[in-house]
Structures are given as C-alpha cells and as structure tokens.
Amino acid sequence: MLNSVTMGQYLPVNSPVHKMDPRAKLMVTVLTAVTVLVATNWMGILTVSLWIGLVLAATRIRLVLYWQIYKPLWLLLITSFVFQVVFTPGEPLLLLGLLSLSKTGLVAGGRMLWQMICLLLVAAVLTFSTTPIQLSTALERLLLPLGKLKIPVREFAMAINLALRFVPTLFDESRFLIAAQRSRGADFTRGGVRQRAKGLIPFLIPLLTNIFRRADELAVAMEIRCYRAGAERSTINELKFKLPDYLAVLANLIILIIAL
Amino acid sequence: MFCMPFVQTTKLTHIYFKGTPLETVALKDIDLEIPEGEFFALVGASGSGKSTLVQHFNGLLQPTSGRVSVFGDDISTRINRNSLWSKVGLVFQFPERQIFSSSVYEDIAFGPRNLGLDENEVKHRVETALKDVGLPAGILQIDPATLSGGISRRVAIAGILAMQTPALVLDEPGAGLDPQAKKQILLALKRLQLEKGTTIVLITHFLEDVVDFAGLVAVLKKGELIASGRPKQVLAQPELLLGAGLEPPFPVAFTRKLSSKGVRLNSSPVTIDDLARAIQRTYQNTGPGDR
Ligand SMILES: Nc1ncnc2c1ncn2[C@@H]1O[C@H](COP(=O)(O)OP(=O)(O)OP(=O)(O)O)[C@@H](O)[C@H]1O
Ligand SMILES: [Mg+2]
Numbered sequence: 001m002l003n004s005v006t007m008g009q010y011l012p013v014n015s016p017v018h019k020m021d022p023r024a025k026l027m028v029t030v031l032t033a034v035t036v037l038v039a040t041n042w043m044g045i046l047t048v049s050l051w052i053g054l055v056l057a058a059t060r061i062r063l064v065l066y067w068q069i070y071k072p073l074w075l076l077l078i079t080s081f082v083f084q085v086v087f088t089p090g091e092p093l094l095l096l097g098l099l100s101l102s103k104t105g106l107v108a109g110g111r112m113l114w115q116m117i118c119l120l121l122v123a124a125v126l127t128f129s130t131t132p133i134q135l136s137t138a139l140e141r142l143l144l145p146l147g148k149l150k151i152p153v154r155e156f157a158m159a160i161n162l163a164l165r166f167v168p169t170l171f172d173e174s175r176f177l178i179a180a181q182r183s184r185g186a187d188f189t190r191g192g193v194r195q196r197a198k199g200l201i202p203f204l205i206p207l208l209t210n211i212f213r214r215a216d217e218l219a220v221a222m223e224i225r226c227y228r229a230g231a232e233r234s235t236i237n238e239l240k241f242k243l244p245d246y247l248a249v250l251a252n253l254i255i256l257i258i259a260l
Numbered sequence: 261m262f263c264m265p266f267v268q269t270t271k272l273t274h275i276y277f278k279g280t281p282l283e284t285v286a287l288k289d290i291d292l293e294i295p296e297g298e299f300f301a302l303v304g305a306s307g308s309g310k311s312t313l314v315q316h317f318n319g320l321l322q323p324t325s326g327r328v329s330v331f332g333d334d335i336s337t338r339i340n341r342n343s344l345w346s347k348v349g350l351v352f353q354f355p356e357r358q359i360f361s362s363s364v365y366e367d368i369a370f371g372p373r374n375l376g377l378d379e380n381e382v383k384h385r386v387e388t389a390l391k392d393v394g395l396p397a398g399i400l401q402i403d404p405a406t407l408s409g410g411i412s413r414r415v416a417i418a419g420i421l422a423m424q425t426p427a428l429v430l431d432e433p434g435a436g437l438d439p440q441a442k443k444q445i446l447l448a449l450k451r452l453q454l455e456k457g458t459t460i461v462l463i464t465h466f467l468e469d470v471v472d473f474a475g476l477v478a479v480l481k482k483g484e485l486i487a488s489g490r491p492k493q494v495l496a497q498p499e500l501l502l503g504a505g506l507e508p509p510f511p512v513a514f515t516r517k518l519s520s521k522g523v524r525l526n527s528s529p530v531t532i533d534d535l536a537r538a539i540q541r542t543y544q545n546t547g548p549g550d551r
C-alpha cells in the first residue's frame with residue numbers, strides 16, 4: 001500500500017506540463033474544474049473531455065498511474081452513481097421491484113460520475129507535475145492581492161508549505177514503524193475492535209512523538225534562520241509566465257465559454 | 261552432514277516503484293548464502309541497498325524477481341513470511357524511533373510478550389538483554405522519553421535481543437553511539453554467536469569492526485554484490501573498497517601508502533597485529549645495504 005503511487009505524489013518527468021509556470025497550472029486546474037462542474041451541453045462535455053485527454057497525454061505519465069488513484073475510490077464512485085440514478089425522480093424506463101430507473105436518473109448519475117472522474121484526473125495532473133514548493137509559491141503569488149484586505153496570505157502559504165512538507169515525512173515514519181513493530185510481533189489485524197485499537201498503540205504513539213519532534217526541530221531551524229511571521233520575504237526562484245502558459249489559460253477560457 | 265544456511269538468495273532483484281517515473285533498482289541479481297551460526301558483515305556505501313537486502317531476511321520485503329529462502333523456507337509464501345519475525349530479530353537504522361512504552365521495562369518486554377512467554381520468562385529475558393547492552397537494572401522503571409539518544413538506542417536494541425531469536429540482523433547499530441557503547445554492543449553480539457550459536461548479520465560502514473568481529477563479509481555497490489568471503493581476503497583489496505565508496509581499514513591503507521613509496525611488504529595485513537608483524541619481517545629480510 002505504501003509502495004504504490006498515490007494522489008499527491010510528485011513524479012519527476014520531463015514534460016511540457018512539468019515545465020509550465022505553476023501559477024498557470026493552478027489557474028488551468030481551477031478553470032477546468034469549474035468547466036467540468038458547469039458543463040451541461042454535449043458540446044461542452046465533449047470539448048472539456050478532449051482537453052483533459054490532451055493535458056493527460058502532455059504529462060507523458062503512463063495512464064496506468066492515473067488508473068491507480070481510482071483503486072481506493074471506485075467503491076465510492078459506484079455507490080454515488082447508484083444513489084443518483086435511483087433517487088432522481090423521472091419517467092421510469094425500467095422497473096426493478098420497488099426501484100425505477102428513469103432516463104433523467106441515468107443521465108444525472110452518468111454526469112456526476114463523469115464529473116468526479118474528471119475532477120480527480122485534473123487534481124492528479126496538478127500534483128503529479130508540480131512539487132509542493134512550487135504549488136505553495138504559486139498559491140501565495142495568486143492570492144497576494146488579498147493581502148491588501150489584511151488577509152495574511154504569506155503566513156497562509158507558509159502553513160500550507162510546511163504541511164505539504166510533512167506528508168513524505170509522515171509516510172516514511174509510518175512505513176518504518178509498521179515494519180519495526182511487525183518485526184517485534186505486533187499485529188494490527190488480529191482480534192476484535194478493542195484489541196485492534198490497542199494494537200495500534202505501539203504504532204501511533206511513536207508516530208506522534210516522532211512527528212512532533214521533527215516539527216520542533218524544524219521550528220528551531222526556521223527561527224535560527226530568522227524567520228518571523230509577518231515579515232517581508234523574497235524568493236530565490238522568480239516565476240515567469242511564458243507563451244505556453246498564456247496559451248493554456250486562454251484555451252481553457254475558450255472551453256469554459258463553449259461549455260456555458 | 262548437509263547444513264541448512266540461514267539465508268540463501270538466488271538472483272534476488274528488488275525494484276522500488278516498478279513501472280513508474282520513481283522506479284529505483286535497489287538490488288540486482290544478488291546470489292548470497294549466509295551460513296547458520298556465522299557472524300556476517302554487510303558493507304557498502306550509502307544507498308548501495310544494504311537495508312533493502314536485509315528486510316528480505318525477515319519477510320518485510322519480497323523480491324521483485326528471484327528467490328530468497330530463510331532457514332530453508334521460501335519467503336514468497338505468506339505463511340512463511342508471517343512467522344519469520346519470531347526467528348529473525350531485526351534492529352532497524354536508528355531504532356530508538358520505535359520506542360513507545362512509558363517505561364523501559366515495558367518496551368523491552370513487548371517482543372517477548374508477543375512470543376507468548378510467561379511473565380517470569382519475560383522478566384528474565386528483559387534483564388539479560390539489558391545486561392547485554394551494558395545498561396544498569398535501575399533504568400527499567402524510567403520513562404524512555406527522558407533518556408539520551410545513545411541510551412535509547414541501547415534500550416531499543418535490547419528490545420530485539422530479548423526475543424532471543426536464532427538469528428539477529430542489525431542495521432548500523434553503532435551509528436552515532438560513543439565508541440565504548442558501540443564496542444560493548446558488538447562484544448555482546450559476538451558472545452551470543454559463540455555461546456548460543458546465534459547467526460548475526462551486521463550492517464556497518466566501519467571496516468575495522470568487520471576485521472574484529474566478522475567471519476564473513478559481503479560488499480554491495482549500487483545494488484550489486486561485488487565481493488564476498490573472508491575479511492582477510494576481501495578487505496585486503498584497497499582498490500575494490502575505494503571503488504565501492506568505502507574507507508579501507510588503517511593497516512590496508514598504510515600498506516598501500518608504503519608500496520606507493522617503494523616499500524613492499526610480503527603479505528597483505530588487515531589487522532594492526534598482522535601489520536606490525538609484516539613490517540618486522542620485511543625489515544629483517546632487507547639487508548643493511550638496501551635501507
Ligand atoms: N521505501 C523506499 N522507497 C523507494 N526507494 C527506496 C526506499 N528505500 C530505499 N530506496 C532506494 O533504494 C536504494 C537503496 O536504499 P537502501 O536504503 O537499501 O540503501 P542503504 O545501503 O541501506 O543506504 P544507507 O547506508 O544510507 O542506509 C536507494 O537508492 C534508495 O533511495
Ligand atoms: Mg540503510
């Protein structure tokens with residue numbers, strides 16, 4: 001489980017999408033997501049599907065890896081589809097006992113399924129192709145105008161940055177602790193609920209202690225480098241919008257208009 | 261009589277994240293045999309695959325291809341893998357991170373209790389293990405969170421020793437310990453090997469430790485096994501060691517330096533004693549005119 005590619009993992013690949021300005025990627029992600037949510041006409045649905053397909057191909061990441069992110073989620077997807085179909089009122093096409101399937105129900109269910117699949121794909125493209133640091137820098141830049149309204153954008157971005165930075169640490173520590181305690185005979189899968197909960201202690205306690213210790217070390221390291229909340233900071237890597245970035249955002253705007 | 265080895269691997273290959281852009285080949289076609297009752301050292305630079313290799317020995321990892329058998333059982337079957345923890349104790353790198361109990365006693369007792377032993381036996385084993393790592397009995401009731409890093413390390417190691425498994429694998433147990441504490445632990449391991457016939461596999465960066473304690477040594481380089489055999493033979497090859505990113509033991513480095521200055525010893529000493537003897541012999545065999 002901890003050795004397969006998951007949502008949120010950055011995959012280093014040399015692709016046009018990876019080279020894009022992270023701000024453009026963030027904008028395209030949001031625009032595509034909005035388009036997927038508002039698209040009602042067939043033309044819009046078709047164009048945005050094609051657009052997502054094009055972006056997917058441009059990432060040069062094998063489709064199997066996109067497929068992997070659905071593995072833990074397919075049950076959720078199917079259930080929501082069934083609920084949507086069954087509970088949407090409409091002219092019945094087919095009667096199954098007490099349940100009636102209507103054309104409107106099927107269309108509504110299908111549309112929702114399509115939306116969820118698209119949104120997951122779009123999110124996967126963003127995280128597969130963008131490092132956490134790039135992501136939080138882009139967010140900070142795009143939200144900076146809000147700073148005028150006395151919203152602490154920089155601190156917000158730093159908090160996100162630090163949280164993202166701890167994701168791999170959390171994974172590493174979990175992997176280590178599962179392996180280390182299993183080597184001492186711990187079994188998280190045996191017995192009833194009580195016993196299982198108790199079995200988690202040797203895993204959870206050191207996980208928390210170790211993560212807090214790391215956080216503490218990080219705080220000290222930031223402080224001795226003179227980080228202060230609220231202080232003005234500059235960045236090493238200035239972001240730059242290039243032609244492909246403008247084109248991608250423009251294309252996406254056109255698609256949004258088609259779908260409306 | 262046919263003697264079953266502790267570990268036997270054939271063409272063991274391990275690839276992390278196979279088929280993704282994150283793919284890393286950690287081990288390539290490793291053929292290795294570790295005899296039972298041996299003190300076996302595994303050396304190699306950072307990232308050469310040492311930790312990955314030993315996690316196959318207690319069933320935590322499975323080979324991507326190739327075969328691994330431990331005490332004669334193939335680890336590709338789940339049943340064999342799941343019982344291995346009780347036969348092969350594994351001390352991870354920086355094991356102090358795994359301590360979770362509120363007293364030293366409880367933490368060391370965790371493994372033995374999972375073996376289903378009665379409390380008297382558990383107590384006896386905890387005390388023996390504590391002595392092996394050189395800690396006083398007074399420490400047993402203390403909260404591990406208040407201990408120094410070096411002492412916590414020894415507590416964590418004691419937690420594995422207390423299971424008294426027929427084989428022990430230790431991943432750099434001495435890293436970051438003071439030289440005396442490290443020596444004490446290695447001596448305890450040697451004692452276990454000699455008195456109880458426990459098989460010991462030791463991962464280390466320090467070739468001096470290999471010379472002092474191990475009967476066999478294997479060298480990994482970028483996931484490949486480039487040498488294995490008796491320490492006196494393997495470690496006497498400075499070029500091989502340097503190529504693998506390792507620092508040759510002092511006597512080997514010294515001999516190499518002498519030969520680069522034109523002084524050739526008539527043997528390849530690996531220990532300080534052998535070096536002294538070799539120098540003496542060379543000195544005696546050279547006539548006054550040659551000096
Ligand atoms: N869980 C993992 N996921 C992905 N790659 C890994 C994982 N563990 C190790 N690797 C990679 O496999 C290779 C071998 O790593 P390994 O930890 O076995 O080396 P090592 O010899 O123990 O190094 P060190 O002396 O630094 O502990 C390295 O390239 C490492 O980056
Ligand atoms: Mg290692």
